[in-house]
Amino acid sequence: QVQVIESGGRVVQPGGSLSLSCATSGFTFSDYNMHWVRQAPGKGLEWLAFISYDGINTYYRDSVKGRFTISRDDSKSTLFLQMNSLRFEDTAVYYCAKDHERYWYYFDSWGQGTLVTVSS
Amino acid sequence: EIVMTQSPATLSVSPGERATLSCRASQNVRSNLAWYQQKPGQAPRLLIYGASTRATGVPARFSGSGSGTDFSLTISSLQSEDFAVYYCQQYYNWPPLTFGGGTNVEIK
Numbered sequence: 001q002v003q004v005i006e007s008g009g010r011v012v013q014p015g016g017s018l019s020l021s022c023a024t025s026g027f028t029f030s031d032y033n034m035h036w037v038r039q040a041p042g043k044g045l046e047w048l049a050f051i052s053y054d055g056i057n058t059y060y061r062d063s064v065k066g067r068f069t070i071s072r073d074d075s076k077s078t079l080f081l082q083m084n085s086l087r088f089e090d091t092a093v094y095y096c097a098k099d100h101e102r103y104w105y106y107f108d109s110w111g112q113g114t115l116v117t118v119s120s
Numbered sequence: 121e122i123v124m125t126q127s128p129a130t131l132s133v134s135p136g137e138r139a140t141l142s143c144r145a146s147q148n149v150r151s152n153l154a155w156y157q158q159k160p161g162q163a164p165r166l167l168i169y170g171a172s173t174r175a176t177g178v179p180a181r182f183s184g185s186g187s188g189t190d191f192s193l194t195i196s197s198l199q200s201e202d203f204a205v206y207y208c209q210q211y212y213n214w215p216p217l218t219f220g221g222g223t224n225v226e227i228k
Contacts, residue, residue, distance in 0.1 A: 035217075045156075045164065045207055047217040059215040095163055100175075105211040106154035108175060110163035 002026040002109045006096050009114030016086050016118075022079040022096030022111060029077035030054075033099040035107060036070060036081050038092035038116075046092075049081065053102060064090075086118045122147050122210050126220035132228040133198050141223045143191040143208035151187045152212035158222075159204045167206075168193065195225070203227055 008020040022034075036048040049070040050059045058070050069082040079096050093115050097107035123146040133139045143153065151171040156164035166175040168184035171191055181196040195202055208220040 044222045045158075045209075045219040047209075047215075047219070050215065050217075061216040100166065100169060104152075104169070105214065105217055106166065106169050106209060107156075107164070108166045110165075112163055 002098070004096050004098065004109050004111035006094060006111040006114040009094060009116045011117045011119055012086055013120055014086060014088060014118055017082070017084045018086060018116060020081040020083070020094055020096075020114060020116070022081075024077045024079070024096075024098070027098070027109075029072075030074040031102070033102060033105070034070075034072060034079045035097045035099070035105075036068075036079075037095045037097050037107070037110075038090075039095070039113070040089075040092040043092075048094075050105070051079070083116070086116075088118050090116060091118045092116060121216055122149060122213055122218050124208055124210055124218050124220035126206075126208060126223050128223060129221070130224045130226060132226050134228045135200060136197050137228075139195045139198055139202075139225055141193040141195075141206055141225070143186075143193070143220050145189045145191075145210055147213065148188050149210040149212035152210055153184075153186070153191050154209045154211065155182075155184055155193045156207045156209065157202075157204045158207065164207065198225070 003025045051070045067085045071080045093113035096111045098109040100108035153171045155168040158164040172184045205222045
């Protein structure tokens with residue numbers, strides 16, 4: 001079955017950097033678009049970033065554009081999120097999510113999330 | 121950016137009763153609307169896509185309806201495992217993909 005496992009979350013100081021990983025299995029990773037979604041403590045879901053199945057197209061929400069970079073390694077079925085210039089408001093659980101079908105941008109598989117805490 | 125507004129924020133329902141959750145889009149999203157269920161400490165789970173198609177393994181007591189700007193999720197007879205937070209998400213016009221603020225379905 002599909003498995004999605006995020007890692008890399010930790011406490012980081014404002015202005016710092018962090019790299020998150022999302023290891024997947026149970027599906028052909030290179031066939032699917034992937035996303036990062038986050039959830040601040042006690043808050044709702046917020047979409048962050050998209051990468052197309054072929055890695056050619058990436059999109060970001062404005063608040064992370066220029067600070068976060070999504071990438072993928074199809075040989076390892078792994079998705080990444082490089083986060084720079086972190087702010088207090090980036091504190092959240094970060095989820096990796098898989099598109100249900102190409103060209104339909106909703107998520108049928110999610111990881112358990114990894115917690116990023118930005119604190120001095 | 122399309123803003124998704126869910127109501128009510130909290131819905132108190134007794135087990136066995138029917139629950140209807142609403143989601144409104146600030147612009148027409150046609151039928152490009154998904155619903156998710158999230159329980160405490162867990163990742164969201166896809167329930168409905170295309171406004172009305174149940175995802176694999178989702179019980180028939182969950183149904184979605186609507187198109188354009190007004191949508192609803194109905195749980196016909198609430199079971200104990202259905203008490204959770206529910207989110208809608210539009211995928212018609214993006215980036216960004218946007219979620220509603222959620223409806224917390226709690227035990228009355």
